[in-house]
Amino acid sequence: MKKMKHVVLLLTLISIALVISACGGASQDKGSENSKNTNTEPKSGGVLKVGLASNPNTLDPIKYTGAYESQIMRSVGDTLVVYNQDLSDFSPSLATEWTPSEDMKSYTFKLRDDVYFQPGKYQDGRKMTAEDVKYSLERSAKESALGRLDGVESVEVTGESEVIVHLTAPNASFLAMLTDVGNIIIPKEEVEGWGDQFGANLVGTGPFQFKNWQTDQKVELVRHDKYWGEKPYLDGVTYQIIKDPNMMTNALRSGDIDIATDIKGQNRQVIEQDQNLELLSEPGLAIDYLDLNNMSGPTADPKVREAIYKATNVEEIVKGVNQWGGGTVSYAPIPKGSWAYSEELEKLKPEYNPTEAKKILAETDYANGFKTELYVLESRVPYATIFQAQMKENLNIDVDIKVTEWGTLSDIAAKGKAPMYIGGWSWYPDPFFFLNKTFHSNQIGSLGNGKGYNNPEVDALLDKALSDTVEQGERAKLYQEAIKIIMSEYPRVELDNLDQTAAVTKHVQGFAVSADGTINIVKPNGTNVWLSN
Template identity: 25%
Template structure:
């Protein structure tokens, strides 16, 4: 099905050709109101409330579907279909004021009843929402009038506002719900136009959008799995932008070309070397601190990822609001590391096994870390583990491991260190209390202060060796503006994208 096709580009170019007043090249420059984006993975469907793959949100979140709130590129929570909200003193009642005059792309009105339908669908017993657990604190939903939505919680959960900005919590029009996976309908600035399976999805500007109209009329998401083919498509002009270029080692060819911009940023994925904190010697904080000081994080990024990635000192990404650079808490200092190991009772070092998933980034990092440990008298034997099946069973479920390396891709997932049980086997009452205080927060400043405290605790206690935040390597044609540099939420938000004059 095709809806709202953009025709302006064809019209302008045709007129220019007829009149002969401008050249073909300048006509193309003036007429450019479309964008072709390359993606490595094709989504399995187009409804982010019904399936988990990240690629779904990377096509439709913010572009086609919107939520009560949105998450900005800076990781901040801002109003969207809700213009504001109040939280009761006990943190158990959230009252949202809803935006007026909003329609879905099938013409149906957005109001409190449709918002209630969307939230009820997430928390229902038979819900298939991939992030249902994030919204488990919602006990009931009320729509007292068209412009008001009330959420009643079973326990304080201030992060609920953040989760309500996720792709999994976008607002859904009830009549379109059964077919959203193949023919999605949202309230966003772009409407679904066409899906050529195995090739591309096209969106077109929605003329009745409630907010500021986008500069572009047509967006095409083209699916190219192989990084070499992505690079070729960029060079040949088959795509205009690849917001997440998958091969750091191929980036250099674009850095010297004036026709391209290479824009490195960060994502919400933290790469860490997790340790089994319940087993010696990792049950001794001094040992964990010593291991942290034995490795040069920037050198790992340089060697394993061609320099792309941001060293981190805690389990928090630079793309998240409230981030602190804590790499200086336990910096690379081999001599101090050896002294701390001796103080912990290991003057001659010790031996252990790194159970590493067979993923390139993890295997590369493991080899580099192994070499650093050897310089400090610590022997690490690398054991490859098939991912996901074997690794998940041995490490994640059975905690049958000493150390591992893995990327935690869930946004804002620092709370995993307060889960009991969890594969780190980490237990810190102060950290647990801090996470509980964050849940009870009643303001954004209070919430972010809590996250700063949580980062500080982990940076000192090192339940895992914090390595780097996974990079977002954007490559696009020169003149393209408004693309995200960082990615707190996996997305290709092009609502502000435009071609410069």
């Protein structure tokens, strides 16, 4: 174990050195008032600059797979309904009201009649119609890369401002699914006109419209003057791509950005000690995990997966990566903030036991270890480095760490070509978004279940939790049964349950982190961010 301690210590020293180096030129003024305590009236004007840790791959609602893309898209497009600010209920957006049928197999939506698209190349900012809703939702239902509108059979236009969404079966998570930015309403002319390039030229009905995208640098949005909702205070929003976490912190301290995301490690402490900044960190609906390929390679053998899990000192990894706060050990494939979470689930996590792990591996064709590849984003290299050392020491498994961009990682993982990869999942409180999307066999071939997990019994439980009842307690029991089976088959290693964290300058007003990880700038639930100067 001395080797393990050396790895953790080395990572710590490197992190501290990088932060000190990156922040050496930052402002040291400590006299400004904290943004949370500013009591001035909202003012209009200014461009908000938000740092994102990875370059978006596409802004097409049916093709996007990552949070980095969704953060931009939610400022450009609107869904029919949205979550309220504490994620406890739904609020109107493009739909003013909705009514489910008695058999829960259809929903009737009344639509706003004052909604206009942003001007684009193939339409000049026309009024949104019920036909647009039909087109957008049916497109998502048929073509979404992550099945973001599974179970929608068709959308029927029943009036100028009314549609009925028909489901293949009752779906207790349907309204929550509709809030996903992958289900924003878009104009058919723009989609068909741009073809494969629509993802780089997104047009929607949201508070800001697309202006410019410089790959690996920034995406610029400007205010949509015909936005149907409360007028945005901001003139625009610029999302700046800053892949290095220490450079992200430095950019915030120097004023190059106003909001920094993905704040982890020593950077949390650096920000907390700067009186010009505020660290916003709340327990989140976010987990990190290490997916093991269930279809091919050594990890297709459940015994190999079991050995790897029991040879992984998760506590050491989590402590090493989150020693300045922001993350705790994950015991199950749903976050602690989900309403289906139970402390009983924590008993399912395998105990770290390298001796037993060696015995289990000895029962397989890989008793002497093997070579494999682990795909990660740059921000998750610390997880990978500690895991790599543990595997070599405990099981003689040589792990080659492959650091990739988000687009490459998501493509390789979704296609089942990654022997291992470290991923993160952040979504809504409903377990459907964590379990169905990452363990149901109908998601094989998508990012969530690129590992290829397939168990008919689990599928049946997940389906039943959607169609047989809307009662939360009953659904929770079904999901917990599914989790027990999943954990017994070791399809992946659960790592940590993360806080949702951002940091802001003193000038940012009206911004708060959300448990689901969304960056909300202007939203129909009452959010409207502004800059004090």
